[in-house]
Amino acid sequence: MATMAISKSKLPDLSKIKPVDEIGVNERVERFCTRSIKNEAKNTALKLTLSMIDLTTLEGQDTPGKVKQLCQKAIHLHSSLPGLPSVAAVCVYPTMIGTAREALKNHDIRIASVATAFPSGMSTRSVKLMETKYAVSEGADEIDMVISRGAMLAGEYSAVFDEIAAIKEACGTAHLKVILETGELGTLDRVRKASELAIHAGADFIKTSTGKIQPAATMQTTLVMLQAIRDHYHATGNKVGMKPAGGISTSKLAIHYLVMLRETLGNDWLTPALFRFGASSLANDVLMQLQRQTDGLYQSPDYFSKD
Amino acid sequence: MTETHSSLNFDTGWQYAPAPESTEHIQIDKQYKLFINGEFSAPQQGKYFTTSNPATEEKLSRIAQAGKSDVNRAVRAARNAYEQTWSKMPSKERAKYIFRIARAIQERAREFSVIETLDGGKPIRESRDIDIPLAAAHFFYYAGWADKLKYAFPGAQVKPLGVAGQIIPWNFPLLMAAWKIAPALACGNTVVIKPAETTSLSALKLAELFQDIDLPPGVVNIVTGDSSTGAALVEHPDVDKIAFTGSTSVGKQIMHSIAGSHKKYSLELGGKAANIVFADAPIDQAVEGIVNAIFFNQGHVCCAGSRLLVQESVAEELCFKLRERMQTLILGDPLDKNTDIGAINSKVQLDKIQSYINIGIDEGGQIYQSSAKLPNKGYWCPPTIFTGMAQSNRLVQEEIFGPVLAIQSFRTASEAIDKANNTAYGLSGGVWTDKGSKIFKVTSALRAGVIWANTFNKFDPASPFGGYKESGMGREGGIQGLSTYLSMELSNDA
Numbered sequence: 070m071a072t073m074a075i076s077k078s079k080l081p082d083l084s085k086i087k088p089v090d091e092i093g094v095n096e097r098v099e100r101f102c103t104r105s106i107k108n109e110a111k112n113t114a115l116k117l118t119l120s121m122i123d124l125t126t127l128e129g130q131d132t133p134g135k136v137k138q139l140c141q142k143a144i145h146l147h148s149s150l151p152g153l154p155s156v157a158a159v160c161v162y163p164t165m166i167g168t169a170r171e172a173l174k175n176h177d178i179r180i181a182s183v184a185t186a187f188p189s190g191m192s193t194r195s196v197k198l199m200e201t202k203y204a205v206s207e208g209a210d211e212i213d214m215v216i217s218r219g220a221m222l223a224g225e226y227s228a229v230f231d232e233i234a235a236i237k238e239a240c241g242t243a244h245l246k247v248i249l250e251t252g253e254l255g256t257l258d259r260v261r262k263a264s265e266l267a268i269h270a271g272a273d274f275i276k277t278s279t280g281k282i283q284p285a286a287t288m289q290t291t292l293v294m295l296q297a298i299r300d301h302y303h304a305t306g307n308k309v310g311m312k313p314a315g316g317i318s319t320s321k322l323a324i325h326y327l328v329m330l331r332e333t334l335g336n337d338w339l340t341p342a343l344f345r346f347g348a349s350s351l352a353n354d355v356l357m358q359l360q361r362q363t364d365g366l367y368q369s370p371d372y373f374s375k376d
Numbered sequence: 377m378t379e380t381h382s383s384l385n386f387d388t389g390w391q392y393a394p395a396p397e398s399t400e401h402i403q404i405d406k407q408y409k410l411f412i413n414g415e416f417s418a419p420q421q422g423k424y425f426t427t428s429n430p431a432t433e434e435k436l437s438r439i440a441q442a443g444k445s446d447v448n449r450a451v452r453a454a455r456n457a458y459e460q461t462w463s464k465m466p467s468k469e470r471a472k473y474i475f476r477i478a479r480a481i482q483e484r485a486r487e488f489s490v491i492e493t494l495d496g497g498k499p500i501r502e503s504r505d506i507d508i509p510l511a512a513a514h515f516f517y518y519a520g521w522a523d524k525l526k527y528a529f530p531g532a533q534v535k536p537l538g539v540a541g542q543i544i545p546w547n548f549p550l551l552m553a554a555w556k557i558a559p560a561l562a563c564g565n566t567v568v569i570k571p572a573e574t575t576s577l578s579a580l581k582l583a584e585l586f587q588d589i590d591l592p593p594g595v596v597n598i599v600t601g602d603s604s605t606g607a608a609l610v611e612h613p614d615v616d617k618i619a620f621t622g623s624t625s626v627g628k629q630i631m632h633s634i635a636g637s638h639k640k641y642s643l644e645l646g647g648k649a650a651n652i653v654f655a656d657a658p659i660d661q662a663v664e665g666i667v668n669a670i671f672f673n674q675g676h677v678c679c680a681g682s683r684l685l686v687q688e689s690v691a692e693e694l695c696f697k698l699r700e701r702m703q704t705l706i707l708g709d710p711l712d713k714n715t716d717i718g719a720i721n722s723k724v725q726l727d728k729i730q731s732y733i734n735i736g737i738d739e740g741g742q743i744y745q746s747s748a749k750l751p752n753k754g755y756w757c758p759p760t761i762f763t764g765m766a767q768s769n770r771l772v773q774e775e776i777f778g779p780v781l782a783i784q785s786f787r788t789a790s791e792a793i794d795k796a797n798n799t800a801y802g803l804s805g806g807v808w809t810d811k812g813s814k815i816f817k818v819t820s821a822l823r824a825g826v827i828w829a830n831t832f833n834k835f836d837p838a839s840p841f842g843g844y845k846e847s848g849m850g851r852e853g854g855i856q857g858l859s860t861y862l863s864m865e866l867s868n869d870a
Binding site for chain 1: 382384385386387388389390391392393394395501505656657658659660661662664665696704713714810830831
């Protein structure tokens with residue numbers, strides 16, 4: 070056989086995707102929320118949550134000063150509590166990667182960068198590829214791309230697929246997270262379809278949201294995406310990661326997500342290598358809970374650094 | 377899905393810490409007497425039997441065994457209360473009492489939940505989220521009807537029947553008491569009720585509640601005991617109506633026993649419901665529905681979806697997903713808030729389930745059981761499914777009343793309908809498809825009293841419940857549930 074650049078990815082057979090019943094999904098999610106997580110189980114979950122956070126700043130007003138301080142927070146979550154894990158990554162715009170790299174050097178915290186005309190994705194393929202390559206060359210370990218929701222809603226599935234596959238190639242060794250922006254997809258059936266497209270096109274992670282659109286992450290959309298990951302794992306043995314992002318700001322909700330993750334994909338996914346929370350304010354709520362687990366008291370928010 | 381490379385790990389790593397519901401606030405007496413005429417009264421023969429926790433085999437209390445003379449006293453008290461108080465009371469006053477019962481159950485919901493779980497073995501999650509709230513909801517619902525009966529049946533003159541004798545099963549002790557007592561009281565009848573032998577405690581707690589809210593003496597009388605107590609109640613000449621929920625064989629005995637008498641009756645008996653899953657169904661949600669259908673309350677549910685009919689083209693995928701889901705069901709201490717599968721209600725029932733599992737194996741079915749570790753003490757059965765079953769198998773035809781699912785495949789809708797209807801029962805059923813028109817086509821062809829589409833085991837007091845064929849007669853719940861506690865005559869101006 071002649072050698073040629075064969076992309077491993079192949080457009081999935083969308084006709085084989087099973088429908089999703091929203092009411093059934095809601096009921097399943099309710100069950101996850103009634104699990105009672107206490108004592109050691111809670112401590113483990115809280116620390117796991119911290120280690121899974123992509124500490125994020127994605128604002129038009131981001132400056133090197135802001136990003137440096139965020140990176141300090143990533144390194145020193147809460148000095149008065151010993152033995153805490155660090156967060157998984159900081160997530161910034163491409164122009165801030167250099168600053169973050171400098172601030173995080175000698176630390177085992179990854180740098181994630183959004184790319185592909187985040188958050189709307191309304192640009193040409195070549196601009197998106199150029200931006201991705203720029204982010205990688207700046208030192209991003211992970212690329213958070215957005216899919217073309219317009220193409221998805223117009224039914225141009227192969228265009229969505231091809232674009233993801235092209236970005237994946239441009240990522241090189243950097244990990245690719247594919248943001249579906251589920252808040253703009255309208256139905257859980259479409260969430261499932263977009264998940265399949267992203268997974269088959271080579272996503273290392275699939276991610277719910279940019280955080281710029283409401284609703285952002287919900288347990289319902291996350292469950293449907295986890296089920297897509299699970300079915301892919303059964304079919305191929307490949308583990309794809311999951312990142313709900315936006316709107317997860319309390320420990321309680323984060324633990325509900327971990328319960329859902331555990332009961333859908335099993336304990337092998339309970340690692341920052343396969344699950345992340347895209348969040349900015351979640352870390353402090355987790356710290357507050359951990360402090361409470363330690364000394365039995367809830368402290369004022371002013372005792373936790375806001376960066 | 378035909379090729380499965382990898383299985384998920386649910387066993388190692390992060391596990392949930394125990395989260396048991398406290399029993400400290402629960403007061404269970406060493407011994408309970410009968411509740412007759414508003415007071416606790418010792419059984420005349422002085423006999424008591426033990427009730428225990430099926431999850432631990434620990435003794436909980438001793439319960440009075442009502443004999444014939446005790447049943448006589450209870451019926452007499454009910455008759456007096458009917459004639460002197462309850463039927464004469466303005467209906468809106470009756471409604472107030474029933475509303476009070478509902479509110480008092482809500483106030484004491486936690487206590488009732490824990491007692492239901494201790495005495496019956498069901499997970500606290502179910503007694504807390506389903507049994508007790510639904511019991512309160514039934515009292516609320518029928519309280520609302522009490523002063524509006526003439527609007528329920530336009531053109532008819534309605535009158536209460538008198539004394540209702542009620543016999544309830546052990547699978548939903550308080551909820552079944554509510555299903556029976558609420559419509560009877562709303563219609564102006566008085567009640568003598570016999571709880572199941574293994575699960576009398578919540579009914580006796582309900583008796584305490586009746587005292588607390590000053591329900592007039594004799595309006596509800598509670599006679600605990602075994603089947604002889606039930607027989608004495610059924611045969612009592614001064615009982616006007618028999619309401620029974622339980623097995624089909626006992627239902628038949630009751631019909632024999634009251635044949636030729638004036639007694640009205642409603643019977644809610646066994647079932648062998650089929651859940652029908654079409655290839656175009658939302659498969660992941662169908663798996664949840666199947667789990668809720670057969671493993672809810674350890675399968676001790678007359679309307680349980682104990683048969684699964686799955687379209688052949690998706691059978692393998694569905695069964696794979698079902699087996700995987702079964703691995704995540706948490707079996708253990710029913711008082712733990714994380715428990716999904718509790719204890720089997722009694723040793724007798726466990727033996728029966730086990731004998732059916734052996735029958736399934738003998739019939740050539742392929743058994744799969746979740747690998748949940750069973751506690752050393754108590755009565756336990758892991759979630760169990762049999763694939764490769766056929767219509768001729770006993771596992772497909774007979775009610776097991778346990779967490780055992782018989783799975784068959786089908787090719788076309790008409791084959792599914794034929795198979796679903798082809799048992800002696802007709803209590804409930806389920807249909808799973810994304811196609812609305814198919815839901816209407818299939819459900820209208822099923823001969824079952826309750827049919828769910830893309831869900832299962834959903835209950836509401838406004839919705840009538842009851843069976844076709846050997847699943848019983850009469851309906852409970854809704855307006856229909858009123859009619860079995862009333863006599864109706866068409867009035868002249870109708």
